[in-house]
Amino acid sequence: MFTGIVQGMAEVVAIEEKQDFRRHVVRLPQALTGGIELGASIAHNGCCLTVTEVNDDLVAFDLMAETLRLTNLxxxxxxxxxxxxxAAKFGDEIGGHAMSGHIICQARVEEVLRTPNNCTVWFSLPAxxxxxxxxxxxxxxxxxxLTIGSVEGNRFCVHLIPETLERTIIQFRQPGDAINIEIDPQTQAIVDTVERVLAQRNSFAI
Structure with a gap:
């Protein structure tokens, strides 16, 4: 489980490519290296990955075909x-919302609107x-x-404060870039349940 409060940015320092498989090594900020063990979970751009090798602040992860297909990694x-x-621990403050680290799709950055103290980013996602x-x-x-601002069809925006931009890679995003999306699981469960109930009622009415 994750909270969606990004703890830092890690640089990719090595990549090994194989058929339908990728292994990459990132350099973690020193503040995040304490107590890392093989098998630990660390989210990369919101995608839960498993630690496969640790060498001080250099940490390796394996990416399977499904991860490569669904995410921007x-x-x-x-x-x-x-x-x-x-990964979150029992007792940690949850300043964001409960996240599983399972990416549902990718969206595209459509527009970045910057003002001196704010930034609004518009995205489009599969219908x-x-x-x-x-x-x-x-x-x-x-x-x-993040909290969703406005929604227009399959487009939506978020409003970002300077702190969010400073701490995350969103500061580098430009129109056309692909970003990973995880839907709030409670929202997804409610929408799917309502759709299923309505479909059942309509079938009985026929």
């Missing part, structure tokens, strides 16, 4: 940075997932727990 190059968050995106609801964007 397969497009990373050496020198790129990712948002990272270590089939738009039903889960509700104004003032929660959403995970590259691992950041």
């Amino acid at each position: 397969g497009a990373l190059q050496v020198g790129d940075r990712v948002n990272v968050e270590r 089939e997932f738009a039903k889960y995106v509700l104004s003032k609801g929660y959403i995970g964007i590259d691992g950041c727990s």
